Amino acid sequence: MSVGQPVKPETDETLHTSPSIDELVGTGPVVATPLWRVRLRLMRRSLGQNWALFRENKMGMVGLVLIAMFALMAISHPILMATVWDPAIYHPLRGHHAVVQEFTIVEEVTDETTQIELNEARIRLNPFVDVGEVVRIPTQPAPPTLTGEYPHLLGTDNQGRDILSQLLFSTRAAFFLGVVAALTSVVIATTVGSVAAYFGGWIDGGLMRFADLILLMPILPLLIVMSAAMEINMVMLGVIIGILNGFGGVAIVLKSQALSIKVKAFIDAAKVAGGGDWHVIFRHIVPNVLPLTFLYMMFGITEAIAIEATLSFFGLLNVEMSWGLMIHFAQANGYLLSGTTYWWLLFPAGLAVTFMAFAFFLVGRGMDEVVNPRLRAR
Amino acid sequence: MTRFLARRLVQMAVLFVVFLTIVWLLLQAMPGDITNTMVGNPDIPPEVRMDIRERLGLDRPLWQQYLTYLVNFFRGEWGVSFSRYPQPVSNVIWAALPRTLVLFLTATLLAFWMGFKSGKLIAWGRGGTTEQTFIVGGVFLQTVFYPWFAIVMMWLFGFYLGWFPIGRFITAQVWQGSPFNANDMFEELIVTAFVAALVYTIGRQVVRRLATSVVWEGRFRSLLALVSVGGLVLYWYLHPGRTYAADIVHHLMLPVITLGLVTFGATMLLTRSAMLETLEDDYILTARAKGLPDKAIRDRHAARNAMLPVTTSLVLSLAFVIGGGIVTEFVFSWPGMGSLLLEAIRVSDIPLAAAILAMTGVLALFGHLVADILYSVLDPRIRIT
Numbered sequence: 001m002s003v004g005q006p007v008k009p010e011t012d013e014t015l016h017t018s019p020s021i022d023e024l025v026g027t028g029p030v031v032a033t034p035l036w037r038v039r040l041r042l043m044r045r046s047l048g049q050n051w052a053l054f055r056e057n058k059m060g061m062v063g064l065v066l067i068a069m070f071a072l073m074a075i076s077h078p079i080l081m082a083t084v085w086d087p088a089i090y091h092p093l094r095g096h097h098a099v100v101q102e103f104t105i106v107e108e109v110t111d112e113t114t115q116i117e118l119n120e121a122r123i124r125l126n127p128f129v130d131v132g133e134v135v136r137i138p139t140q141p142a143p144p145t146l147t148g149e150y151p152h153l154l155g156t157d158n159q160g161r162d163i164l165s166q167l168l169f170s171t172r173a174a175f176f177l178g179v180v181a182a183l184t185s186v187v188i189a190t191t192v193g194s195v196a197a198y199f200g201g202w203i204d205g206g207l208m209r210f211a212d213l214i215l216l217m218p219i220l221p222l223l224i225v226m227s228a229a230m231e232i233n234m235v236m237l238g239v240i241i242g243i244l245n246g247f248g249g250v251a252i253v254l255k256s257q258a259l260s261i262k263v264k265a266f267i268d269a270a271k272v273a274g275g276g277d278w279h280v281i282f283r284h285i286v287p288n289v290l291p292l293t294f295l296y297m298m299f300g301i302t303e304a305i306a307i308e309a310t311l312s313f314f315g316l317l318n319v320e321m322s323w324g325l326m327i328h329f330a331q332a333n334g335y336l337l338s339g340t341t342y343w344w345l346l347f348p349a350g351l352a353v354t355f356m357a358f359a360f361f362l363v364g365r366g367m368d369e370v371v372n373p374r375l376r377a378r
Numbered sequence: 379m380t381r382f383l384a385r386r387l388v389q390m391a392v393l394f395v396v397f398l399t400i401v402w403l404l405l406q407a408m409p410g411d412i413t414n415t416m417v418g419n420p421d422i423p424p425e426v427r428m429d430i431r432e433r434l435g436l437d438r439p440l441w442q443q444y445l446t447y448l449v450n451f452f453r454g455e456w457g458v459s460f461s462r463y464p465q466p467v468s469n470v471i472w473a474a475l476p477r478t479l480v481l482f483l484t485a486t487l488l489a490f491w492m493g494f495k496s497g498k499l500i501a502w503g504r505g506g507t508t509e510q511t512f513i514v515g516g517v518f519l520q521t522v523f524y525p526w527f528a529i530v531m532m533w534l535f536g537f538y539l540g541w542f543p544i545g546r547f548i549t550a551q552v553w554q555g556s557p558f559n560a561n562d563m564f565e566e567l568i569v570t571a572f573v574a575a576l577v578y579t580i581g582r583q584v585v586r587r588l589a590t591s592v593v594w595e596g597r598f599r600s601l602l603a604l605v606s607v608g609g610l611v612l613y614w615y616l617h618p619g620r621t622y623a624a625d626i627v628h629h630l631m632l633p634v635i636t637l638g639l640v641t642f643g644a645t646m647l648l649t650r651s652a653m654l655e656t657l658e659d660d661y662i663l664t665a666r667a668k669g670l671p672d673k674a675i676r677d678r679h680a681a682r683n684a685m686l687p688v689t690t691s692l693v694l695s696l697a698f699v700i701g702g703g704i705v706t707e708f709v710f711s712w713p714g715m716g717s718l719l720l721e722a723i724r725v726s727d728i729p730l731a732a733a734i735l736a737m738t739g740v741l742a743l744f745g746h747l748v749a750d751i752l753y754s755v756l757d758p759r760i761r762i763t
Binding site: 213221222225227228309316331346349357362 | 393397400401404408517518520521523525526527529532533534537544697700701704705708719720723726728731732734735743
């Protein structure tokens with residue numbers, strides 16, 4: 001049966017007879033379209049309108065493109081590992097490759113990456129080398145190499161592991177953490193906000209006081225102390241950040257939004273029609289505050305990525321590899337002030353965290369302008 | 379006003395007790411108890427452990443332990459640090475607290491002040507390349523991976539350009555044979571800076587009451603700034619330990635700039651959007667229709683109201699700034715509470731870590747209270763209800 005035609009009882013008879021003239025023309029203005037189709041169409045229309053608004057914001061689009069690039073990076077790692085990268089060399093944790101590099105022996109070292117001091121060369125290689133000779137030494141961390149049997153586009157770390165592989169591998173974890181944190185916070189914030197707005201009274205008061213407390217909670221010190229009490233992994237961290245985020249600021253904002261929806265006529269209609277409290281909350285209030293939650297999801301992801309990277313930077317998380325951990329290794333192994341000499345140890349990971357947070361933040365701001373018309377450019 | 383304050387104080391006290399409860403629960407969640415750390419040696423007989431447990435009150439029921447914890451916390455008895463054994467935790471914390479407070483306060487206040495100024499200006503001159511640059515810069519500062527940013531700042535200004543010393547609190551070579559104590563010197567710096575700030579603030583209020591025109595008010599204010607800052611500089615110039623004081627200030631600068639920049643970006647962006655909202659209000663149109671000068675509309679009519687959401691955000695960013703402070707102290711080896719916390723975690727000095735966590739809670743609550751008072755001063759509607 002095609003769309004827009006009157007619904008007839010589905011008996012064997014109607015299925016097998018050819019359509020009558022009534023069915024082809026329609027019997028009048030009553031067109032029974034299934035409810036889910038109406039909902040879908042409405043949703044598509046509002047999505048389309050919002051998308052048009054969002055597209056006007058150039059920064060938001062930049063953010064989306066950046067996120068797409070990160071998604072590509074996350075997908076590319078398993079593919080590369082399965083095809084071109086030899087796991088023994090390129091595995092982000094267990095790979096090892098000591099790149100053999102040419103060094104010139106000199107009296108006074110001016111460039112650490114291409115020169116070696118005479119005494120050091122005599123101790124490390126053999127006592128008969130002399131100034132001016134070029135020697136080949138396996139080095140870690142090795143600078144980026146584009147050629148050779150096993151090229152390392154971003155060099156290796158001080159254990160001979162490929163930086164690019166670590167970078168791509170960590171992207172997946174960052175996405176995963178962001179999604180876990182965002183989903184947790186949205187579920188909690190919509191529930192808490194809607195329940196507080198719908199019931200009001202002491203439930204509202206209690207929940208909002210608790211939200212105030214969570215808002216004041218110094219998250220980073222708390223997580224640092226928690227990491228001493230238990231092993232925190234990615235999932236737990238995502239859930240913890242999601243709870244702290246969702247029960248705090250986001251719940252307060254969503255509650256005020258839910259309050260403005262609670263007084264609308266369709267809520268009364270739903271109640272009159274016999275809808276119970278929870279039915280009204282989850283079928284009528286929550287779907288209407290949901291668009292706003294996407295905005296806070298974006299900011300939540302930004303925060304979650306930053307917190308995870310900071311904790312990994314301190315070396316307090318139980319994670320295999322992450323951008324923060326890469327910087328932790330560089331810092332712990334004494335490359336903290338190496339700056340541009342060993343740029344591949346500090347810059348790729350630092351920039352990756354920055355750009356990922358930047359991308360989600362930009363998308364969040366773009367959404368903010370869609371939700372909040374006063375922010376739009378005149 | 380007093381009723382508002384009293385109610386707020388009671389709320390804060392309740393919040394703090396809840397916070398302490400969370401800290402206590404965290405301590406309870408740790409595997410084993412504190413005696414496991416004390417008698418790690420297997421040669422120590424279990425009776426000794428039981429004895430210690432009894433003396434520490436760990437054999438009593440949980441609710442009694444909880445009450446004891448609360449009472450002891452408020453009496454300032456936070457236990458003995460494991461890593462600095464005979465020293466009580468409170469001594470260790472009191473030594474580090476001023477350093478953290480100074481870093482935190484200077485960075486926050488500077489960032490807030492500058493961020494508000496520049497946010498106001500870019501919102502006013504809407505739609506130029508300056509605005510775009512500031513927005514991109516602000517968003518970058520807000521989203522940059524802070525530890526990495528601090529490392530890059532330290533490398534660039536401390537190592538490559540060599541303008542500032544790399545980390546730590548003092549330079550050992552300068553202080554060798556010095557007749558002064560670094561901590562006393564630091565406290566004197568804080569007190570004098572505080573006095574100068576107080577003189578400026580009070581003077582500003584007096585000028586606002588007495589000045590007859592905006593122009594004269596501006597002139598008086600500049601004079602006031604000159605007097606208070608000049609007085610501070612003169613005091614330290616005549617001070618016998620001025621090289622040592624200069625050394626401390628020199629060490630303080632880079633961490634403050636780094637921590638401040640990040641808060642600056644957030645404040646600027648927020649001020650901008652708050653200003654944009656305010657500028658669309660009807661009373662701005664009225665002010666324009668009255669023919670008021672642009673500067674008066676911007677500073678007196680728009681910016682004052684835009685300050686409200688910015689003040690709220692100051693409260694919300696407190697938790698963030700505290701976290702940022704920990705990172706700053708770690709990267710710059712600034713011996714404050716943040717580095718202390720990380721060190722305590724590394725060596726499993728649980729009493730110290732728990733006390734520091736509780737102190738950060740105090741810091742956050744205190745900041746919240748200050749922002750609340752500020753808010754009620756700015757917005758009379760809060761005071762009346």
